[in-house]
Amino acid sequence: MNGHSEISKMQSDAMSSSVLYPKLDRKQLLITGSKGLMLIAEDGTRIIDATGGAAVACLGHNNDQVKEAIIKQLEQITYCYSQFFTTPPLEKLTQHLTESTNGEMSKVFVVSSGTEAVEAALKMARQYFTELPQPQYQRHRIIARRQSYHGNTLGSLAVGSHKARRALYEPMLNTQISHVSPCYPYREKIKGESDFDYVERLAQELEDEFQRVGPDTVCAFIAETVCGGTLGCVPPVSGYFKAMREVCDRHGALLILDEVMTGMGRTGTYHAWEQEGVIPDLQTIAKCLGGGYAPIGALLVNRRVVDILNQGTKVYSHSQTYQGHALACATALEVQNIIKNENLVANVAALGPYLGQLLQKELGDHPNIGDIRGRGLFWGIEFVQDKSTKEPFPVQKQLAGNIHLAGTRKPYCISLLPGNGTADGKNGDHIILAPPYTVTKQELEEIVRRAKMVIFDVLKSID
Ligand SMILES: Cc1ncc(COP(=O)(O)O)c(C=O)c1O
Missing domain, CATH: 3.40.640.10 (Type I PLP-dependent aspartate aminotransferase-like (Major domain))
Structure with a gap:
């Protein structure tokens, strides 16, 4: 499906749903299952939930003990x-x-x-x-x-x-x-x-x-x-x-x-x-x-x-x-x-710096990435038009929102938490990574690989 027909389909699906979606004319992806790091969409697509929703799912999804x-x-x-x-x-x-x-x-x-x-x-x-x-x-x-x-x-x-x-x-x-x-x-x-x-x-x-x-x-x-x-x-x-x-x-x-x-x-x-x-x-x-x-x-x-x-x-x-x-x-x-x-706070403390280093190494040099900061398993990437002036992207570009949206689609299949208003409460964009406390080094590497791919592609596509 091309982008245009995908949007028309989302609009007609949204109209036939009783859910008051955040964007009334945008039906959201239907998630029907989950396990650990993964959200599973109705067509079976597995999406890495790199943020546990809004920094919530600290044990990952579908935990048997809970x-x-x-x-x-x-x-x-x-x-x-x-x-x-x-x-x-x-x-x-x-x-x-x-x-x-x-x-x-x-x-x-x-x-x-x-x-x-x-x-x-x-x-x-x-x-x-x-x-x-x-x-x-x-x-x-x-x-x-x-x-x-x-x-x-x-x-x-x-x-x-x-x-x-x-x-x-x-x-x-x-x-x-x-x-x-x-x-x-x-x-x-x-x-x-x-x-x-x-x-x-x-x-x-x-x-x-x-x-x-x-x-x-x-x-x-x-x-x-x-x-x-x-x-x-x-x-x-x-x-x-x-x-x-x-x-x-x-x-x-x-x-x-x-x-x-x-x-x-x-x-x-x-x-x-x-x-x-x-x-x-x-x-x-x-x-x-x-x-x-x-x-x-x-x-x-x-x-x-x-x-x-x-x-x-x-x-x-x-x-x-x-x-x-x-x-x-x-x-x-x-x-x-x-x-x-399970001593998970120690895991957060041990893996947090590793996530920070990975982000810095893989994304830090990009001209539109102004700052990477965080603590524990809570990291933010702030975007700028120009690294030296720190000028943010205009709010109309919806940069962070578009990174999130693209991320949930193939080939990226990763959910990142977008934020705006970073620079002054209105302008500025960032995305947040907040993986579960149970995450492994290998999973963090995969998260950063996919995040980098979608971020760079979306940045390339905006004029
Ligand atoms: C610092 C802080 N306080 C309060 C809230 C509101 O919490 P909730 O969305 O659960 O009502 C949030 C939500 O993101 C938050 O980050």
Whole structure:
């Protein structure tokens, strides 16, 4: 089928489907099976899922042990209302999570997605200040960062700063949120500036923002520990989070670390913050918690925040029907047990640098590849029109989206996670690689081989 007739077929198939596809006139590839690294399409094509969907499938697909755990739980209890009851999987999963922080984060609120975890964190941040012995009701602001993504409900979208995703809803978004620079050395570190000076500059900017809005009005500063979807896997420079923590502490504001995309081992430590020398007050997790086997996310709450609630109302003013869902918790618990028992975080830490080196060696010299960065099994490739000016491709080219689309077709058969808005929230493209923690060296070599092929071909085809 030529390109034109393929598009017409996709359009007519989309019209006859009841699914509200992201592009209403584009039927998506029908995936009917999976195993390990592979997604299997209806015609039998095997596609390497190099990103575990949206950096989710940390154990790969179709894991027998997880399936068994799900079936076992189905025979016990799948759902009961967490406002009334608790269940063994909810107890065990939350205990596992608090223990993984040595008890620093002492309570866990389990929800069904990353977005919901972020909403729960924002509410907890606000509530914390109303529960203090001398309540600070004037605290209602959040400081976040540009080119960040924290979810897609109106609350979490307002906190993030992806211009394109926000644009349509701008008039409805909370205006009590402001944004400072991300830690994005590729574009924003000044030539000749040391990491130390760069961090000092960013700390000063955060301090200035506190002063501008009034330090006693700010509940929290929120950041992704390693920037994911919008910037494309950018680790912070050394000392960054310690400096941000200091600014927050100076003003009594909370530090919220959003590890929805990077928690549970993705960056080579179980919690991404372990590599930053800070402990958050509130932490959100989701994707690799359930590994794609259950829609699940969670808010982890630091002991010192919990203590304040315990001395106050003893009530968390937020709830959802599916919070603490027993089947989701049992599923996530099994995923986490496998990560632990099979020592998979060590595999991530060991293979991460190898993936980085492979990408650098195979793709680094291409004139349109501006930067390759990442940590653990979480790597981003940023594209530019011109390496010296770092000028991004115009958004109309849809470069990253086209790489993804072409990748899923023959001869490449690889799914890569596209991102845009990299350079300024609107312009700029990157793709993300986030293979499962179980990946082998040989599989990484095949992933890079296919990624290179499709990226170079698509770059060649754009004028
Ligand atoms: C850092 C971060 N926070 C929050 C979210 C929202 O999570 P979800 O899509 O599960 O609602 C995402 C999703 O990509 C994310 O990367």
